[in-house]
Amino acid sequence: MAGGKMGELRLAGHRFDRGPTVLTVPHHIDALFTLCGEDPRAHWRYQRLDPGFHYHFEDGTVVRTWADQDALAEEFATRTGTGHDRMLRFLKRSREKLDITQRVFLERSLHVPRNYLNTSTLSGLLRFGRIEPLTSMARSNAALLQAPKAAAILNQFASYNGANPYQAPATLNLISYFELALGSYHAEGGMYTVARALEDLARRQGVRFHYNTPVERIVVERGRANGVVVGGRMEGFDAVVSNADVLRTWRTLLKDQAAPRTSLAQPRSSSVIVFHWGVGRLHPTLGLHNMFMSGDARREYDRIFRDRTMHDDPSVYVHISSKMNPQDAPAGHENWFTMVSAPNNSGQDWDALVERTRDHVHAKLSRMLGSDIASSITCEAVTDPRTIEALTDSPQGAIYGNSVNGILATLLRHPNFTRRIDNLFFCGGSVHPGASIPLCLFSARITADLVRRRFKA
Template identity: 30%
Template sequence: MERVVVVGAGIGGLAAAIRLQQAGYQVELFEKEPQVGGKMNRITEEGFTFDVGPTIVMMPKLYREVFELAGRNPDDYIPMTPVEPLMDISFSSDERVQLSNNLAEIVSTLEAVGEKDAQGYLEYLALLYKRYLIAKDNFLQRSFRGPGDFYNPKSLLAGIRLHTLGDAYSSVAKHVQDDRLRKSLAFQTFYIGISPYEGPSLYMIIPMIELLYGVWYMPGGMYAFADGMRRLFEERGGQVHTSTPVERIAIENGRATGVVVDGTLHAADAVVCGADFPYAMKHLVSDERARGSYTDKAIDAMKYSCSCFILYLGLDKRYPTEAIHSIRFASDFEKNIADIFEAERFPEDPSFYLYAPSSVDPDLAPEGMQTLYVLVPVPALPAEDEMSDACRWHDEDVAAYRERVLDLVERETAYSDVRDHIVFEKAYTPLDFAERFNAYRGATFGLRPTLFQSNYWRPHNKAKQCEGLYFCGSSVHPGAGVPIVLLSARLAVEELMADDHAS
């Protein structure tokens, strides 16, 4: 096997392409958008620079790994600085808590709530670290080809030790009594698009990773990572075709043979697909046998993560805020979650996340100005055959939601007069994620990581019914979130190389 085509220059596709290149394969990469990165994209207008999607750097070792594998110094591509404080959290207009990366500061904050809760919080972090090591060694860093890879004594025992049957919020509640601390831990399940009242307790490792490994910032924003990988790939002779959508993955006699672009076959010995798995199965894989059990009906029946409504605001004022990451909680957090995942409507009282990196990176805005990113978790779009005009996020809907969110921003955060200082504005809705990035149903984080859409039950990195076809990205094993998508790229390439060496 010599030649591999990668579909999609998102984070998974770029990482897979570099790994394949390093292993000696000739790699060609196709991307439908005019720039690489997928949802890790960038808006640059009127002197303002915004990250479109991900904004929080966790587990920096996995970011650096791609460059180190190629024999390069990661600091030449993605220099990082630690973020301090970690995050500001607002529970109401007069109740705010600041979280630190510093253990002494964390303990001081916890003890201000209560010594019993401080003890429970720290005990819970230790328990999560133990479970993280189990998950890392048994599930996150290994792929599954057949039932025997999962249904074996070692894996089943590891699953029992992870206590995966409980939901995230209940897991927190056993150790921490203060509801504010519970929320501050449970909210992070939104980073992978699932409700803390539904997501398996394993996903509470996310706040543990934040607190134990820190949160980091890359000068220029998160897009620096995507751009750095593109530079590395091209420096080493790789070809990236942007503004070049793949029409379909060519399959002959049960084997992927390349991709079709603008009616022309680009032949390859194997294909790694970084496009969102449900979208790829519906729109890029037309061979029914190759799709196997992933029929249109089955794909529509799967559960999807939430989506996002995001405001990108350029402000002609700099606000004196220390934290670049902030969260505002709804007064009734449980109802907020129910609005998103059960009623499937824009939350009446939304929680939201604020990102204001200009305080540490003034080059992102003109002098004396700043950027503000406001992200609201919202429901994904209905299935394609259920889409109606009422689901289309009309301009008047967007305007109404904007007003609802900005009312809360002004009332409960440091941005008390933000409306008076907006000089640039853009909004993204679930439709943008569906149309620009082929996120099926606009689900920003891909398939929802429920118990039966995780590990062995999540789409695999190697296609079951088609040779020479491999998958990476947020909807396949091991899941969503930038560090985990980087692991999916590693697993997809390991699967490809295992098949190549066995042939």
């Protein structure tokens, strides 16, 4: 099945996306079609959401994110008490962070010296202080917004990278810029349509897919990657690009090779528990993306990152794709992708944690929506860190590779190549520049460029 973490699940007449549900910068996906001389609109379609998200607080406050920046700032000012100007300043600062980092490392390998020798990178490096690498997201947002609800909403974007906003540098505030300013989009037919459209595009370009035939080993001879072993047979190639999690690549596929120590020794990012629920009732007040905020987010992050367990009052994300694709659920029903952040798997009793979390999520949603949720659930499938590890071979079920909590995390992320083995490259969410669909596309572009340069006559 195509897609990796961007998978799909079908359950009792419902269709669910298994992984990503939030689509940003769709033109980066379009660019792949254009590059191949095709019209992207002939193969997949999307539309901008307005509002994007609905954030629900325990006191009944609901904050919506609007596509227009003035309307967004006004919504935050009215509902959270932050200043209109403060919110606009947040967006401006995030834009600046994106501008600087995009030139310095999102679009380039950080590990190739010649990449530092151009004016855009050098000017980015000179403005490095502007990305706030030494302040935490939470501290920066509290100081600027002066409104706990606004800060809580903006802090939770750290979870898009499996990070803790109380530890992660405020640089990560650029993540929210993708969604709040550049826009939140809906892929017609659901996110899995994107994976399918890209698979078809690749086939038309001559790519051959071999599903359910894992690579067992990367063959290295005289310091050079020559091919892979699949089903016990060697297949020779000029270059090997591994999109599997980098830890797995070194530990399993290259287990006889000396692995880089520092980048592989970094802590892993967090994971999630997802309840895929068929819900036998329509909820007109809910949108496509709904976030039910924890009453104590600080404690939630402590429980996940310090105590490595689940919080009793988690932030709960409910994505209902049937709001936009009615065919994703039977008439009169909805499909709820109900997700809470979780620690990665280090041997916790997941059966017990899933049971407990389900009870807490039922109670929280029932309380905040004013109706009994448990009694309207008609079917359920559960994804937990063990499932994610089993389905996508990501060690410990970490969704985003290594953690980006520390200041040096970006620098310590594994490069898109290795100086130890020639003709071997790495791409995807576990290596530079990071996880999520937009960053995976940047990663693919950097790697393609490295391969092209390596084989340029």
